[in-house]
Amino acid sequence: MSPRQDQPGLFEREPPRLPAPPPRHLFVILGGTGDLARRKLLPALYRLMRQGLIDGRCRILAVARSTEHDDASYRRLAREALRERGVPDEGLDPWCDECVAYVGLGDGGEAAYRRLAARIAEIEAVAELPGNRVFYLALPPAAFGATLAELGEVGLHEPPSPEAWVRVVLEKPIGHDLESARQLDRGVQRWFDESQVYRIDHYLGKETVQNLLVFRFSNIVFESLWNRERVDNVQITVGEEIGVAGRAGYYDRSGALRDMVQNHLTQLLSLVAMDVPVAYDASAVRYEKIKALRSIQKIVPERDVVLGQYAAGTIGGLPVPGYHEEQGVPEGSRTETFAALRLSLDSWRWQGVPFLLRTGKRLRRRVTEIAVTFRRPPVALFESMDCETPVEPDVLVMTLQPGEGFALYFDIKKPGEPLQLEKRPLRFDYEEAFGPLPEAYETLLLDILQGDQTLFVHAEEVEAAWRLYTPLLDAGLPVEPYKAGSWGPAEADRLLAPGAERWRTR
Numbered sequence: 001m002s003p004r005q006d007q008p009g010l011f012e013r014e015p016p017r018l019p020a021p022p023p024r025h026l027f028v029i030l031g032g033t034g035d036l037a038r039r040k041l042l043p044a045l046y047r048l049m050r051q052g053l054i055d056g057r058c059r060i061l062a063v064a065r066s067t068e069h070d071d072a073s074y075r076r077l078a079r080e081a082l083r084e085r086g087v088p089d090e091g092l093d094p095w096c097d098e099c100v101a102y103v104g105l106g107d108g109g110e111a112a113y114r115r116l117a118a119r120i121a122e123i124e125a126v127a128e129l130p131g132n133r134v135f136y137l138a139l140p141p142a143a144f145g146a147t148l149a150e151l152g153e154v155g156l157h158e159p160p161s162p163e164a165w166v167r168v169v170l171e172k173p174i175g176h177d178l179e180s181a182r183q184l185d186r187g188v189q190r191w192f193d194e195s196q197v198y199r200i201d202h203y204l205g206k207e208t209v210q211n212l213l214v215f216r217f218s219n220i221v222f223e224s225l226w227n228r229e230r231v232d233n234v235q236i237t238v239g240e241e242i243g244v245a246g247r248a249g250y251y252d253r254s255g256a257l258r259d260m261v262q263n264h265l266t267q268l269l270s271l272v273a274m275d276v277p278v279a280y281d282a283s284a285v286r287y288e289k290i291k292a293l294r295s296i297q298k299i300v301p302e303r304d305v306v307l308g309q310y311a312a313g314t315i316g317g318l319p320v321p322g323y324h325e326e327q328g329v330p331e332g333s334r335t336e337t338f339a340a341l342r343l344s345l346d347s348w349r350w351q352g353v354p355f356l357l358r359t360g361k362r363l364r365r366r367v368t369e370i371a372v373t374f375r376r377p378p379v380a381l382f383e384s385m386d387c388e389t390p391v392e393p394d395v396l397v398m399t400l401q402p403g404e405g406f407a408l409y410f411d412i413k414k415p416g417e418p419l420q421l422e423k424r425p426l427r428f429d430y431e432e433a434f435g436p437l438p439e440a441y442e443t444l445l446l447d448i449l450q451g452d453q454t455l456f457v458h459a460e461e462v463e464a465a466w467r468l469y470t471p472l473l474d475a476g477l478p479v480e481p482y483k484a485g486s487w488g489p490a491e492a493d494r495l496l497a498p499g500a501e502r503w504r505t506r
Contacts, residue, residue: 022449024057024129026120030147031138032062032102033069036171038081040202041138044441046087049095053446059127060100063116067104074102108146113154120156131164134448140250141173145187152191167448169198172263173254174457177473178466185459198448199457203264203368205440207430208404210455212271212370213280215398215406222396223276225374227349232393233497235356235371235504236268239363239487241315243337248328256307256339257469260359266293266465267457268370269355273345282453286461293464295347301475306492308338310362313484320362320484334479337361340492354497362484364505368400371504392423395504404437405429 027045029037048054062074069077075096082092103119105112124131135151137144148168151157159166170188175181188197203209216223225231238260244251251259270289277284299305311322323329323337338360345355374394395409407425414420430437447455480489487505496502 020450022054022057022446023132024127025132025134025449026059026061026124026127026129027134027136028061028063028120029136029138030063032074033064033066033077034138036138037062038077039085040439040441041136041445042078042081043085043087044439044445046082046092046095047439047442048446049099050088050091054449058099058449059123059129061120061123062100062102063105064102065105065107067106069102069104071101075100108150110150110153113150113156117154117156121160124160131160133159133164133166134169135166136169138171141171141175141184144170145184148187148191157191157196165196165451166192167196167198167451168192169200169448171200173258174199174263174462175466176254176258178463178470181462181466185462188459194459195453197459198453199459199462200444201263201267201457202440202444203400204267204455204457205443206400206404207437207443208398208400208406209268209271210443212398213285217276226372228351228353230374231350231353232373232375233354233356234269234272235358235373236265236272237367237369237371237504238265238359239365239367240359240361241363241366243310243320243323243362243484244326244329246327248326251337252329252333252335255335256337256359256361257472261339261341261357262465262469263457265357265359266468267461269293269343269357270461272370272372273347273350273355275349280454282456285454286458290458290460290464292345292347293461293468295345295350296468297344297346299341299343299468299472301472301477304342304495305472305475305477306338306340306480306489306495307336307477308340308360308480308482308489308492309333309335310337310360310484311481313362313486315362315364315485322484323362336479338363338482338488338492340488340495342495342497356495356497356503358488358492358503360482360488364485364487366402367505369504370398370400372396372398373504392421397425397504403429403431405432 029041031037042060045054045058045060049058062078078096078100079092083089101119101123103116105116120133123129133156135156137147139147157166175184216226270292273292273295274285274288275291277288309323312325313320323335324331324333340356340358343355343357345351345353372395374396376393392411394411397407397409399405399407405428407427409423409425411421412424414422444455447453480491482489487503492503
């Protein structure tokens with residue numbers, strides 16, 4: 001997946017970009033009647049409008065197969081979806097009437113996409129838009145290739161004037177293994193320049209993920225400790241209480257490795273492990289992320305990976321079914337709902353530091369966190385004072401959900417005698433400091449409109465990740481059962497390296 005030769009190089013320094021209101025544009029949602037459009041995209045665009053960030057600058061064209069909808073009926077659907085998401089009613093009706101439209105493609109084909117092109121031109125003419133267009137593929141991944149080809153065949157991949165731009169947004173998963181990801185990228189590159197492509201991972205829109213770079217590179221006290229000399233291990237956990245939640249048809253074909261590890265957890269790992277970029281821009285940040293991913297040693301499945309599948313159990317005091325009892329799950333399915341991995345990096349910064357990744361459904365609680373455990377002091381200084389409390393390593397915990405923030409756990413002396421130590425945190429909570437935070441999609445959609453690819457995934461990142469994980473998909477690893485409401489199969493503990501006696505939980 002190398003960039004096209006006629007585009008700027010990935011590693012070239014970009015000129016500084018100052019934040020500016022996005023230019024007037026048309027936002028085309030392919031898959032406009034689907035769950036993603038109704039739950040995430042329409043609410044995010046409406047909130048951006050209410051904040052004054054795209055007010056008067058955006059028109060939305062929803063596109064789907066259904067020919068039963070017209071502009072009026074789709075606007076009713078949009079209003080219902082927005083009200084279900086709790087957006088304010090004030091201004092909702094006029095916004096929908098003025099800004100939202102619909103096109104039904106039926107069974108698709110060239111004639112249908114020419115109708116789409118004609119409707120786009122009509123909306124742009126009426127609204128006096130300059131031809132800037134976003135094509136958001138809120139579609140099943142299997143439809144990406146054909147949809148991109150249809151857009152290209154009717155010329156919608158090219159801006160209508162030299163001053164305008166066209167951008168295309170792809171949702172994860174990008175492929176289901178290395179070869180399918182490469183095949184999809186060939187289809188993308190046939191029509192679109194890499195500078196036009198925005199591969200979205202909503203985890204990268206979290207304030208804490210963005211602030212991780214600021215936290216590291218603006219605070220020398222932490223960046224100076226961010227290496228093998230001071231860090232013992234790094235744990236990244238994405239735990240979910242929910243099961244397949246009615247998505248068994250998708251999930252059983254994917255599993256935890258494809259659904260979470262290849263994208264979300266690997267993106268978090270790359271941001272923790274990357275070296276200092278030469279600038280805070282898309283090319284420089286992506287270059288360092290790709291370097292980090294390429295430094296990961298080959299994974300030995302039998303040694304470095306544990307898979308699991310949830311059985312019936314209890315969460316929050318309520319009984320929940322096992323994976324095989326979920327509606328739509330095939331009998332005897334061996335799809336993993338839990339994955340734990342130990343990764344090692346061949347790099348000057350991280351040689352010898354294990355990165356421990358863990359994710360699963362029906363775990364004890366919902367949590368997404370990165371825990372950096374520092375090395376213990378070299379000498380047990382307080383044993384001479386009959387201190388019975390062992391000196392535990394300091395831990396920096398970055399929480400993405402629920403609630404976003406940081407906590408640094410370190411030892412203090414408990415009052416009184418005899419001498420006893422206790423681990424206490426220094427905390428920072430984003431919402432407490434700044435109030436409610438923007439949704440991840442609000443942040444990422446605004447970046448798309450402003451042409452900032454820093455928080456989006458480059459094709460070479462996708463390939464580097466699939467190169468690591470594709471061999472695991474065909475390794476025939478056992479899938480260990482674990483009780484719903486636990487932290488996964490006990491076998492995952494064997495991945496823990498010396499110094500990481502347990503998986504960190506809260």
